[in-house]
Amino acid sequence: MTSTLMHDTRDSFGVFHRHDELDTAHHEAVIFFRDERTGLRAIVGVHDTTLGPALGGTRFFPYPSESAALTDVLRLSQGMTFKAAAAGMPLGGGKAVIIGDPSTAKTPELLRAYGRFLNRLGGSYITAADVGTTSEDLDLVGEATPYVVGRGREAGGSGDSGFATAYGVHRAMVAAATLVWGREGLNGRTVGVEGVGKVGFHLVGLLLEEGARVVVSDPSGLALSRVRSTYDSVTVAGSVIDGDLDVYAPCALGATLTPASVAGLQARLVCGAANNQLSTSDVDSMLFERQIVWVPDYVANGGGLIQVGSELVDADEDAVREKIRRIGDTVTQVLTTSRSEQVTTGVAAHHLVRERVSARSGATSR
Incomplete structure (x- = not known):
């Protein structure tokens, strides 16, 4: 079982030096993991932990190349930082991808190996389900690490999201x-x-x-x-x-x-x-x-x-539902800002996210 940080010099889309919009994303960490016995190939991206530990799902997908998987995990982990801030959650942004076809490559042994890998990160990244993974899969990952949310209710989680x-x-x-x-x-x-x-x-x-x-x-x-x-x-x-x-x-x-x-x-x-x-x-x-x-x-x-x-x-279910309901209030705020300031909705949303991250960063530095 090995864990490495790699950069393929043949590929112009590496981790830290890229020729696309992710060049300025400033990820805190990118970790590659491979387990020969189970065939596991995974990448974890931790984008920003200003607001809290990085949380994001694990996507199990048959990427055509390691480069494509890397680009996806970088984009998705950055998006999770924005998502957590927009939702008002005390969480940072992270994401993981497992390279392979889940219909043929996914096995209990592979998921447990993945859990052992996550456990070595010590909680800096907490995973959940995403495309190609389920709460049942997370139950198996959770046999090897406590840094999992969204497990089945029988396993103590909140179930499918x-x-x-x-x-x-x-x-x-x-x-x-x-x-x-x-x-x-x-x-x-x-x-x-x-x-x-x-x-x-x-x-x-x-x-x-x-x-x-x-x-x-x-x-x-x-x-x-x-x-x-x-x-x-x-x-x-x-x-x-x-x-x-x-x-x-x-x-x-x-x-x-x-x-x-x-x-x-x-x-x-x-x-x-x-x-x-x-x-x-x-x-x-x-x-x-x-x-x-x-x-x-x-x-x-x-x-x-x-x-x-x-x-x-x-948090109890009523509190969770109320917090989700308030997504509508955030949308109203973003769209109203877009109209009043004549900026795109993307710009308005980024402004909201930056305000929340900066406020937390300032409070922490004091």
Whole structure:
């Protein structure tokens, strides 16, 4: 079992010297881990621990290269810093990725080896579930380390955070829709949900309760079958981003908002659960110029973080739900700032995050 910090000199996208927007992200630590016996290859990124220990999910995904996995963990861990600050949580930003296809590479032995690796970090990074991992997986990781949240209730955790994330996105979307369309909000609006997995599925139900018309897309036939059998009023489409929508809700993988997709976007509001929705930061300005309201992903999708992070302070369910509900208040603050100061929503959200991190940094230095 080995742990190393590596840099491939053949690759222009290394850890500390890059040729993309992550060059100025200033991560505190990036740790690579490999276990030959189980086939585990993992990367942990700790972005910023000003507000508290780094917390973020573990993504298990068949990346085409180590470089792609590294880029993802750097982007995601930075996003977790923003998410924790926007949610008002005393946590820093971190993320982990395991390279491989979870349907074939994931084994109990690999997950326990991963847990042993995390344990060596001494709590500087605390993990939860993400794409490709479940609360059941975390139960196995938790056999080797206490630095895990989101385990099953039988194991002492708060369980899967999919509904909590969906509820936060729902509150964010309602708040944004109220600013865009007035008191009717989402009632009668067409919402395209891209990805109906463990978050998107719950979001569909909440939107239907709100009186919205829902169109969904997902490459997984099983996911679509589950939605169809549960919500017979939902329309299934091959793609939603280019459809006739009022709201586009990306709830799958990130980077779907590109210059090309934004140019053809018909929705007036974008709000979803996916992380890193913008392919590049300048897409924020493109959305603003087209008068499309984008709720920054790390503001909208903080519900899951609030749920699992609250395990660390033993918050009860009512307190957790109320904190998630207040995501809507934060969205209202961000969008109001965007309008009054004529800045993009991304700029307004970053200003809020910087204020909260700087306030904590100043208090600590005194």
